[in-house]
Amino acid sequence: MEGPLYRQIRREIRQRIATGEYQPGAFIPSLNEMADQFNVNRLTVMKALEPLIGEGVLKPVVGRGFVVVGARVARELETLDGFSRTMSELRAEPAVKVLTKGVRAAGPWYAGLFDIDPSDDLYFIKRLCLSAGHPFSLEEILFPTYLMPDPAPLQLSVFSLYDLYAFHGINLVSAWQTLKQTKLSASDARLLGVDEETSVLLFECESKDDRGRTVESTSTYTRGDVASFVTRFRA
């Protein structure tokens, strides 16, 4: 990277916004912190920020600093630990409301997916994820009961299943995730606060553990108007 320092800093800030490091609706670090980070003085940082304020990318809030303009949570698409960790790191005040929790027979489809008998049981959890008090996504999570014979920990209002799996010695190592556009049933649309004709994003994710077993199947319906997804690619 070449050119004057303030320009390099401006480019860097743009990139941090583009990659979700600085989230829409959140404050960027203070002028002092930025000055330390880039090893320059505050005036240079301010000179870097000015055009971004002019473009409407950043908005000054008196006495508090600069906020990234935008309403969409930029979520990283690359790691397994999903919603909870991403959201809490991003200070988007996440919350989860469990709508249904129980056991059910696997049936023909999930029996094949989890390599179990159709009459074997699965845990089924349906929950609504909220960001700053607003519906963000609707999740349906299924996993075989043999993985966690004692359902007691599930009775708690557990936030991160990922942590719960780790606690039970199940090490999720990879997942294949597909993302498509779909529409919801009337009742699910109501839960998510959209109408039936609105397109939503559907993530379908099958997770495998370190023993090669498919251990979880998740469908996540996310409102398209509140989220964007950031990712890095490589040849």
Next chain:
Amino acid sequence: MERLRITPMREARERIRAYMRSNALGPGERLPSERVLSEDWGLSRGTVRSAIRAGEHDGLLERRPGSGTYVARPTVERNLQDLRPLADVAEATGYQVVTEILRLTVIEANLERADQLDVRLGEELYSLLRRRVFDGVPAVVEYSLIPVAVAPGLSKEDLEKQSLYSLLEERYGNRIAEGYESLSLLPCPQEAAELLSIEEGQDVFVQNGVALSPERSPIESFESVSLGQYVSFVSDLRAR
């Protein structure tokens, strides 16, 4: 823990998927009639019909009026982590792909573009607009900005013969090695809507990003608009 009742709708949706899997039904193959399925599964016809409709929304099934329910053609799955050319992926999925070069002009970089592409304000950029047509249907519109200095003399004729990335690499020695992008579901802007023959404001996938050289200098900034009916995205997630 509470034992849940599987709703008839959920059961029907799962049975349809299981049926397709165990009979290895491929694109264009027909499912038994609603009547047969509802009798076999002991579910009402209305339930089976709703489940088929849900399968249509998910891009799994296709109903042909007066004929029946068929397995839909798969969407073109773009892997968000690699750089496989869209045309290659679409062809591998079974689509005939035509790439149309709709526009190639030179513009001056505004500050935002200049920063993204690491060039000076006002530097010349190629502004390229391409449209991908899958089996005769416009499915993707792609906007690219490339500094003229990166690919001097770039022409429409060249782009009609060769993919942009292979042209950049082979003729100009500017290989694209990595990049970053964001993906959103957004109301389709006017020009793209016209080019895709859809209503302005209909939800479409929009990818925005920057492609970089192995030395991480920016080569292209892009915006891709795709129809969810034809394109979906996949990624391979790894534990941190």
